[in-house]
Amino acid sequence: MNPKDPLTYQQAGVDIDAGNRLVDRIKPLANATQRPEVLGGLGGFGGLFALPPGYRQPVLVSGTDGVGTKLLLALEAKQHDGIGIDLVAMCVNDILVSGAEPLWFLDYYACSKLDVEVAEQVIAGIAEGCRQAGCALLGGETAEMPGMYPNDHYDLAGFAVGIVERDAILDGSRCRAGDALVGIASSGPHSNGYSLVRKILVRAGAHQHLQLGGEPLIDQLLRPTQIYVRAIQSLRSVVEIHALAHITGGGLTENLPRSLPKELAAVIDPKSWPQPAIFTWLQEQGEVDTTEMRRVFNLGIGMVASVPWEQREAAIENLTISGHAAYCIGRLETRNSSGVVYLD
Template sequence: MKSFSDSYKAAGVDVTAGYKAVELMKEHTRRTMIPGVLSGLGGFGGLFGLDVSGMKEPVLVSGTDGVGTKIRLAQLMGRHDTIGIDCVAMCVNDIVCAGAKPLFFLDYIACGKNVPEKIASIVSGVAEGCVRSGCALIGGETAEHPGVMPDDDYDLAGFTVGVVDKEKILDQSSVQAGDAIIALPSSGIHSNGFSLIRRVFDLEGKGDFYSPELGANLFETLLTPTNLYVKPVLRLMDKVPVHSVCHITGGGFYENIPRALPQGLSAKIEKKNVRVLPIFDLIAKEGNVPEHDMFNTYNMGVGMCCILPSDKADEAIRVLKGADQEAYVLGEVVESGEGVILW
């Protein structure tokens, strides 16, 4: 007998919609299949065979995150096919900071009402993020929450697992005074600080509109997906002795860069070196946001930093550009206990 429940449907949960959503997802998840995947969607767990050949002491590295209130912008625009890229990026960009290669990803979608086409659109973005970072989407969960969330509302979170040989794990211990700090530019806001953005621009109830300062539509600019840095950074680690890596997320420069530095050392950065994107200038102007708060909330145009010997900086930039990732020297590591010196 086919699975259905009219009683559960009357209570707000349509299990048949869930089955349809899974079927629609499969065309997207197939794009992410890599060696090691042992199961498809629909089981009780995602299976992955770990190949540790060539590793002396493999270590699993995990990360989990969501996309914050950026998801509200996707809902306001009625565009759901990019927010999944953000979700993947927020997780895999974190674990690559330890030197880990992402292996697989799982997502969790909570929604007021399961509209299969919308759920499949969200998952298409998740799949795209997995393809760009070289990992597999091996499972997930979609949960209807009638009475808890409005019908049109949803939230998205994700989880990833990667692997790195223990002797290649990156931490702050090898960072030295005189090291160069290499900036990998961001695509825009990425996925942090949207509660402030929604206040500054009063987005509720508005449609997208052209911004002369940006030379583009505001909503479209804000919704630009987070860059995925996994492949270029892993390539860099193969070619150049990278000492430390940091992902610039919530907390901006002041919270994230110190996490890649040992005690007693600081990042010295000239403001003129930071290639600030126009969207950040517009936020500061429209919201009257102080410069310190901007650098303490947003990436300001720098999505990731790699710290390495100064005599390897030019080579690092060439390697990254060869991997289709722009890069430039942002600053240097100095002996000081201040964390970030921005001048």
């Protein structure tokens, strides 16, 4: 090539045609998540969404997140179909804690060189996550940035918006000493603690074909984050929920106090639910202290609902019918010092 020849964007590393092919492929995926309030479709400069009718004092709730270094495991294993579900889950579960119904979701997919096949798999997972959460995939952005990432890498971020009636916002003010803490099972580590997970995998010399309990370890580590939207919507129709806590990075230790008033503490019985084998393996292989495990991982509980003590059994029954294992993992008491107390 003559150094004086005119340059093109493609020669600089950005393939506009590939981007257009991706948009054509994901339009049906986004269309499958549409709600009646969506106006227009993909391709515009912004997504349009009319607020649902029937609200007296609607409050919008927003949240944004990524999937952290779990993405590196997905890249190494070439398993891209579940990571999009993780992305949606981390956002919608957060806004769910305020009592909000997720309305729409936007994604940001960034890479050095666009692989249409891989991007389609990722966005198909995002669409599936939106379907599970009952929200619309309203739009997104695909950014091809040569030199920003290694050629086979990509990054993800997401943004969700939900709605809640002002007097139905869950802010912890309804919590009372004596409330039961109902823990809803996680599907694994979800999308937290993976920098430590990857360190443990190196120390253990683990490989992709390693089996744990008859299932590949990598499949357990890449299992998508559980989306709790429909389970919580059903639960709210049966019992009085005083507070919710999404158990992400920081575990029960850090996340439960965020949903409680300052005068109350969570008293947790760690023997009240079965700890999945993946966490036991990680602790043993990494020789991780129990206190550290509790501050990093969810240890099998992905969401906690504070409900009146007399309604705990009804809550567990309803969650079981919804397809979620649930346990009474503790109670609320007047706080003395720590926000979470473990009964070891």
